[in-house]
Amino acid sequence: MEYEKSHVEHEPTPRDISQEFLNMDGISFLDFLRTLRDEPAISITIDWKDVPTARRLKAFLEDMRAKSRGQKRTATIRATEAQYMQALNVFASGVKREIVEEK
Numbered sequence: 223m224e225y226e227k228s229h230v231e232h233e234p235t236p237r238d239i240s241q242e243f244l245n246m247d248g249i250s251f252l253d254f255l256r257t258l259r260d261e262p263a264i265s266i267t268i269d270w271k272d273v274p275t276a277r278r279l280k281a282f283l284e285d286m287r288a289k290s291r292g293q294k295r296t297a298t299i300r301a302t303e304a305q306y307m308q309a310l311n312v313f314a315s316g317v318k319r320e321i322v323e324e325k
Contacts (some may be wrong), residue, residue: 236263236296244268255282263294263312267320270301276309283316308320 247300249272257263266279276299281321283297299305304321315321 233294234262236265236294237261238267239264240268243279243282244271246257255285255288259291259293261293263296265296265298267298268300270299270305270322273309274310274313280312280315280317 229244239254241276243251245252256325266282268279270276279297279299283295285295288295296318297316297319300314300320300322302322302324304324305322306313
């Protein structure tokens with residue numbers, strides 16, 4: 223158990239690339255990701271936008287090339303229950319949900 227604590231404490235702080243994800247088209251974002259190959263950890267946290275954006279985030283998280291290089295990726299979407307239900311597959315794949323209350 224002590225090993226796990228020690229390991230977690232020494233993990234690098236992920237580089238937040240949320241704004242790049244939201245502001246770049248798909249091709250530009252993939253080009254940008256190539257420049258981050260040596261980054262040990264990267265993360266994206268966004269507000270719910272739509273299903274296609276959620277699926278893009280899922281693809282980012284599941285990129286096998288990054289996994290094979292040992293790059294740790296995390297992804298979170300702030301979503302209401304209704305939004306969550308629109309993309310269950312995305313959330314089941316490892317994209318985390320931050321609960322947002324319906325207005």
